[in-house]
Structure formats: C-alpha cells, structure tokens
Amino acid sequence: MGVVTLEKALFLLAITIATSPALIVCNNLRIKIKDSSVPSSSFPSNFLFGTASSSYQFEGGYVADGKGLSNWDVFTHKPGKIIDGSNGDVAVDHYHRYLEDVDLMESLGVSSYRFSISWARILPKGRFGGVNQAGINFYSNLIDALLRKGIQPLVTLHHYDIPQELQDRYGGWLSPKSQEDFVYYVDICFKSFGDRVKHWVTFNEPNIQAANGYRNGKYPPGRCSGQFGNCTDGDSENEPFIAAHNMILSHAAAVHIYRTKYQKDQGGSIGIVLEIGWFEPVSNSTADKLAAERAQCFFSNWFLDPIIYGKYPTVMQNILGSNLPKFTSNEVERLKKTGLDFIGINHYTAFYVQDCIYSPCEAGYGSSRTEGLYRSSPYKNGVPIGDPTGGYWQHVYPQGMEKAVMYIMERYDNIPMFITENGYCEFNNPNLTTEEFLNDVKRVQFMAVYLDALLRAIRKGADVRGYFVWSLLDNFEWTDGYTARFGLYHVDFSTLKRTLKLSGTWYKQFIAEHKVKALMPKQNGEHLQS
Numbered sequence: 001m002g003v004v005t006l007e008k009a010l011f012l013l014a015i016t017i018a019t020s021p022a023l024i025v026c027n028n029l030r031i032k033i034k035d036s037s038v039p040s041s042s043f044p045s046n047f048l049f050g051t052a053s054s055s056y057q058f059e060g061g062y063v064a065d066g067k068g069l070s071n072w073d074v075f076t077h078k079p080g081k082i083i084d085g086s087n088g089d090v091a092v093d094h095y096h097r098y099l100e101d102v103d104l105m106e107s108l109g110v111s112s113y114r115f116s117i118s119w120a121r122i123l124p125k126g127r128f129g130g131v132n133q134a135g136i137n138f139y140s141n142l143i144d145a146l147l148r149k150g151i152q153p154l155v156t157l158h159h160y161d162i163p164q165e166l167q168d169r170y171g172g173w174l175s176p177k178s179q180e181d182f183v184y185y186v187d188i189c190f191k192s193f194g195d196r197v198k199h200w201v202t203f204n205e206p207n208i209q210a211a212n213g214y215r216n217g218k219y220p221p222g223r224c225s226g227q228f229g230n231c232t233d234g235d236s237e238n239e240p241f242i243a244a245h246n247m248i249l250s251h252a253a254a255v256h257i258y259r260t261k262y263q264k265d266q267g268g269s270i271g272i273v274l275e276i277g278w279f280e281p282v283s284n285s286t287a288d289k290l291a292a293e294r295a296q297c298f299f300s301n302w303f304l305d306p307i308i309y310g311k312y313p314t315v316m317q318n319i320l321g322s323n324l325p326k327f328t329s330n331e332v333e334r335l336k337k338t339g340l341d342f343i344g345i346n347h348y349t350a351f352y353v354q355d356c357i358y359s360p361c362e363a364g365y366g367s368s369r370t371e372g373l374y375r376s377s378p379y380k381n382g383v384p385i386g387d388p389t390g391g392y393w394q395h396v397y398p399q400g401m402e403k404a405v406m407y408i409m410e411r412y413d414n415i416p417m418f419i420t421e422n423g424y425c426e427f428n429n430p431n432l433t434t435e436e437f438l439n440d441v442k443r444v445q446f447m448a449v450y451l452d453a454l455l456r457a458i459r460k461g462a463d464v465r466g467y468f469v470w471s472l473l474d475n476f477e478w479t480d481g482y483t484a485r486f487g488l489y490h491v492d493f494s495t496l497k498r499t500l501k502l503s504g505t506w507y508k509q510f511i512a513e514h515k516v517k518a519l520m521p522k523q524n525g526e527h528l529q530s
C-alpha cells in the first residue's frame with residue numbers, strides 16, 4: 001500500500017512540476033563572487049593546517065570527575081546499536097592523555113587543533129543542574145597546553161553529544177526548549193574559554209545528526225518510521241525537519257550571544273560545520289543535473305540557506321510543503337542579522353545522482369519525497385565513482401573537493417571557509433599487523449590528491465583558511481565502533497599506545513614545505529603570563 005501511495009504522490013508531483021519548471025531549480029539564490037581577481041599560487045601564509053577530533057570519539061572518561069551521561073553514552077550501551085558492540089567509555093582516553101596528544105601534534109608541526117567540548121562534562125544536567133568545574137578545568141588546561149606549543153584551538157561546541165538529561169526531559173532537539181539550553185551552555189563556554197579561543201563552531205554536521213537521529217534512527221535518539229529504519233517510535237517525514245529547525249535557531253541564538261556579549265572583546269569568529277559531499281549527475285540529462293543540485297539543497301543548503309539567507313531552499317519548500325517548519329518574521333530577521341563568520345566543510349566523498357521526479361527510480365538513499373527525490377549511489381552501472389576505501393560509503397574522488405568548495409563559494413558569496421574534516425577510512429582488519437597499518441600508503445595518496453584539489457579551488461579564488469585532517473588518532477567511529485581507522489597515528493585499542501603512521505610523517509613534511517606560520521592571537525602571551 002505504501003508503494004501505491006508513494007507512486008501516486010510522485011505522479012501528482014511530476015504533474016505539478018512539469019507545469020512549472022522553476023519549482024525544481026535549487027540555485028535560485030546563486031550570486032556572483034565579489035572578488036577572485038587575486039589568485040594565490042599556494043596556501044595563504046596564515047593558513048591553518050590542523051588535525052580534528054571530537055569529545056565522544058576521543059575522550060573516554062565518560063563518568064570521570066563529575067561528568068554527566070550524554071545521549072551517546074546511553075545509546076552505545078544499548079545492545080545492537082554499534083557494529084562491534086563497543087562504546088566510547090574509554091575511547092582513546094584523550095581525557096587523561098591530552099598532554100601526550102598535544103606533544104604528538106607539536107611533533108607534526110600543526111598550527112591548529114579542532115576538538116569539541118562535551119556538553120555533559122560542563123553541564124552534567126544541562127541548565128537543570130550546576131556547572132562541573134572539573135570539566136571547565138579540563139578544557140582550560142587543554143587550551144593552555146595547545147597555546148604553549150603555538151597550536152590554535154578551533155572549538156566545536158556541539159559534536160553529536162548532548163546531556164541525556166535534555167533528551168529525557170523534553171526530547172532533545174525536537175523541542176524548542178533545546179534552544180534555551182544551548183544558549184545557556186555556549187554562554188558558559190564563551191565566558192570560560194573565549195579569551196583564548198578565536199575560532200568557534202556551533203554545530204558539527206547538524207545535517208547528519210538530523211538524518212541519522214530522526215530519519216533512519218541509526219544515531220541517538222534512534223527515532224524513525226516506515227521504510228526508513230527499524231525504530232520503536234518516530235516520524236521520519238517530520239522529525240528530521242523539526243530537529244533541524246531547532247538546531248538552526250540554536251545556532252542563531254548562540255551567534256547572537258557571541259556577537260552581543262563577547263565578540264568585540266574577545267575578537268574571535270564563529271561558524272558552523274556541515275557535512276558537504278559532492279553529487280555528480282549520473283547523466284547529462286537536465287533532470288539528472290537538477291537532481292544533483294537538489295541533492296545539495298536537501299543535504300547541506302537545508303542548513304546554510306536559512307542561516308545565511310533566512311529561508312529554506314525554495315525547492316525544499318515546494319517539495320516538502322507543510323512538512324517543513326516555518327520561520328517567524330522575527331526569526332528571519334535574527335537569522336539574516338547574525339549569520340556566521342565562516343563555513344566549515346567536512347568533505348569525504350562523492351556520489352552519482354539520478355533524478356526520481358521525471359522517471360521512476362529504484363528505492364534507495366535520497367529517493368523518497370522527504371529526502372528530495374533523487375537517488376544517490378557511489379556506483380554507476382556497477383562501477384564506483386572512485387577507488388574504494390575501507391568505508392563502503394567512501395570513494396576517492398578528489399574533483400569532488402574542488403567542486404564542493406567552488407559550489408559553496410559561489411552560492412554563499414565566498415564567505416571564509418575551512419575544511420574542518422577530510423580523511424581516509426581504513427577497515428580495521430584484525431588480520432593486519434600494526435606494521436601494515438603504519439605503512440598507510442593509500443591514506444598518503446588520498447591526502448595528496450585532496451589537498452591538490454583544494455589548492456586548485458584556492459587558486460580559483462576560494463577563500464579557504466584552513467585544512468583539518470580527520471583524524472589525529474584512530475578513534476571510536478560512531479556506529480562503526482573501532483572497526484574503522486582514520487588516524488595519522490595508529491592506536492592499539494588494547495594498550496592505547498599511539499604510533500606515528502607514514503601519513504603522519506607525510507603530513508609533517510607537507511606542512512613544513514608549505515612553511516605554515518600560525519598567526520597567534522595577541523592575547524595569548526598576556527594570558528599565559530597571568
């Protein structure tokens with residue numbers, strides 16, 4: 001029955017759209033680039049070369065020193081959620097080994113470290129309890145240790161983990177109350193660390209959080225309905241958009257408080273990080289080209305358009321209708337006024353995209369109305385878009401990096417960008433020896449071609465200010481547990497010993513060759529002396 005309903009809906013939609021082609025065009029906001037007249041021959045001199053991490057994937061210490069439980073702590077302890085039955089209770093124990101890890105970064109010569117703050121370590125019960133001073137001390141000490149080595153912190157306020165208290169009390173991001181909690185939390189972070197942190201990220205990949213938490217249910221809170229997954233509760237047609245709406249407004253509220261209370265004195269910048277893939281039309285037909293553009297809209301412009309232009313992409317409004325929440329006129333004004341200072345791009349892979357409006361297509365990722373009526377797959381006639389990696393979802397397609405950066409540059413008027421994540425997934429094959437993992441030639445090749453592609457975009461005028469490798473260390477890869485390795489350092493998950501891989505040596509040389517000089521903020525010296 002569901003199939004009949006869907007087909008009928010598609011048919012009606014096709015009729016509607018056939019009569020008004022403008023409805024499926026996503027690029028209605030595209031504007032001209034201000035100035036690309038000064039092409040740089042290389043990375044800019046103050047370009048940040050860094051490594052990235054996140055609290056749940058790295059820290060461990062999940063109940064150490066007064067930390068509250070997060071949604072991920074609770075989720076991973078439920079059977080069947082994580083592929084190898086593991087969790088981040090210990091992860092790679094960054095909470096206790098951060099000084100050693102800062103030394104590893106210093107030896108690579110990085111100019112920046114991207115990490116996230118565990119909300120439940122600062123506020124174990126959100127705003128319904130006190131501040132955990134031990135949590136403040138941990139991040140303060142980490143920041144000072146970085147600055148002593150000349151490494152700038154780039155801090156993500158929210159990277160998937162929220163206090164479980166907020167999930168239990170009001171359903172987390174499904175409730176508008178989450179906005180109040182987020183502002184309460186970020187205010188404490190700006191106040192405690194903003195004298196030393198000059199780059200803030202409000203959210204990491206809210207597009208993935210909304211889809212995996214509320215459409216397919218693979219991430220906490222594990223909600224979904226119908227054919228989208230196997231959940232006990234949820235509404236895949238509506239909840240991803242409600243959660244996203246609250247995250248967008250939470251971002252705006254956080255930026256507002258930073259701009260009005262802190263930015264003038266602290267002199268930093270604030271942005272958001274989206275997962276931004278590249279979508280290649282599977283053919284040169286107009287329908288498939290529009291579908292590829294539509295995929296960008298439903299995937300990442302979903303967040304960036306409201307944050308920058310105060311409205312959802314028109315194509316989303318037209319296809320989703322009343323399933324897409326609306327902003328009040330006050331919210332539109334707030335969104336446009338606060339905006340952001342930079343866009344963080346997490347880029348890993350590319351997909352082929354086939355239109356599902358004008359012709360029927362197989363069910364699959366993206367093909368439903370709620371996902372945008374495009375079918376995306378890494379394969380065309382059984383041939384992958386690029387060399388496979390250790391992740392079934394990831395293929396080596398460096399052109400995608402250049403094209404994604406150029407696309408974001410054009411659509412958002414060349415707002416400063418950072419590549420906040422890019423990295424190579426290697427399957428943790430238990431048959432391989434440590435030595436074999438250390439000789440990670442494929443990761444080196446991946447980084448070389450992706451950095452080269454990034455450089456091409458920079459030469460064409462893209463204002464990209466940094467590149468962060470995911471990741472410094474092998475770590476806990478969400479639902480893949482410890483089965484996927486991304487590190488420049490190998491981690492023996494039983495002893496937690498870190499060992500430099502070939503890719504780490506290569507990155508060190510790459511950074512040195514590009515003579516990177518971090519421009520340290522002026523306040524650091526003062527802070528360290530006081």
Ligand SMILES: *[C@@H]1O[C@H](CO)[C@@H](O)[C@H](O)[C@H]1NC(C)=O
Pocket residue numbers: 230
């Ligand atoms: C859905 O989840 C239930 C409960 O965890 C399980 O028994 C069932 O096999 C799952 N079904 C599918 C199709 O995965």
Ligand SMILES: *[C@@H]1O[C@H](CO)[C@@H](O)[C@H](O)[C@H]1NC(C)=O
Pocket residue numbers: 281282283284
């Ligand atoms: C689309 O056209 C371009 C230019 O003619 C060509 O290079 C490309 O291979 C075509 N792509 C497909 C998928 O047919």
Ligand SMILES: *[C@@H]1O[C@H](CO)[C@@H](O)[C@H](O)[C@H]1NC(C)=O
Pocket residue numbers: 429430431
């Ligand atoms: C490891 O080796 C065993 C024995 O040769 C083999 O059966 C198994 O498939 C291998 N595992 C992987 C993940 O390659």
